[in-house]
Amino acid sequence: MIHYQNPKMVLGTIPVWDEDGDMRILLCRRAIEPRRGFWTLPAGFMENNETTAEAAMRETIEEAGAHIEIHELFSLLNVPHVHQVHMFYRATLLDLDYEAGVETLEIKMFAPADIPWEEIAFQTVSNTLTFFLDDHAARKRDGTYQLHTMDILKPMPTPPESIPAG
């Protein structure tokens, strides 16, 4: 039996398309468990011999076939009960020629008002999206994007589809 003593890193991006202030965020609908059918930012486990930014870009290509320019680290979220640390980089889409990878059912660009909050796969993703939209809005008041850190100390509530009927 193999005991993994060390937590793993999950790296992803917030891929943004902004045409004349009409900002959209790329989300992927998951084709795999856990949380199949739910929406996520492109993200996955960091592997050996790559940097955090390289892992984030690789996952964005694998899951969304998206061409991005990667910016600074935007969020770092601890999820100690599953032995993970999630990190997301800000990214700009270079074009809209994305294509769902094998772990993705569908890709959509969402305006801030249309983000399907009830169908987001993971709490680290909904927290990152919330931080991002706050900072994005704050830029109109001289704010800037900054690193957000957070500890998620409790397991997620039971997903809606598993609540027993009656």
Added chain:
Amino acid sequence: MIHYQNPKMVLGTIPVWDEDGDMRILLCRRAIEPRRGFWTLPAGFMENNETTAEAAMRETIEEAGAHIEIHELFSLLNVPHVHQVHMFYRATLLDLDYEAGVETLEIKMFAPADIPWEEIAFQTVSNTLTFFLDDHAARKRDGTYQLHTMDILKPMPTPPESIPAG
């Protein structure tokens, strides 16, 4: 044979004592290989069931017996050729009752001018100290501490003590 597919996180702190602007940084002289006898910030491998900040604080207690208040994440350095990501938090020492742990030969408080740059154990530590001293100095010019990220893509030069004589 066990293959570790995922990089590990090394967490540490920059423990600072500042009395009337006379700032000192706590460094530990390593009692263990690699780089025995060289100076480092307190740091070590993150374990399961803890957050990044908890790991940084635990390592600071284990290696330096130091009582600290931990602040924000200050540096994140990728070292892909050894499958590691190093992170350091800013920290304030609450007192000077530190005590070398079993992996530490000696602890000293260093003024910025006295830091033994030639005897620092790891490049991630010397980079973090450089970033920290730059930001600390910039505060007098309305600067602030901010997150620093860096990729260290080449192995360190051979340590001085391993250069063969003659």
